[in-house]
Amino acid sequence: MAKSSLWWVPFGGVPEISAEELHGQLNREQAPQILDVRTTLEWKTSRIPGARSAPITSLKSQLDVLALDPARPVVAICLSAHRSIPAVRLLRDAGFDQVCQLRGGMRAWWKAELPVEKGE
Structure with a gap:
């Protein structure tokens, strides 16, 4: 599914959104x-309301089951913004254009x- 064999590397630049900005967008249509x-x-233990769970270790195999809408933005989250970097890469490779x-x-x-x- 991922185009690069190094999609899982937790380093490098990907688009980001701040916590405050994301919170402001959660009640939009x-x-x-x-x-x-x-x-x-x-x-x-603690999550953003409405968040779907897909641990990075199994994300690649769970993409179809998650039924994410590629026409809507996706925000990947983890504890400190390291595991979410490869998630953004994987989603982009899977055809999601609006992911950060x-x-x-x-x-x-x-x-x-x-x-x-x-x-x-």
């Missing part, structure tokens, strides 16, 4: 789809004291 690529345990990562990851979201969900 065409709100971004949130893809949380942390572990399932991390996702259950959350700058600073969940740490930035928590620091801004924005809303979270917990549990299943």
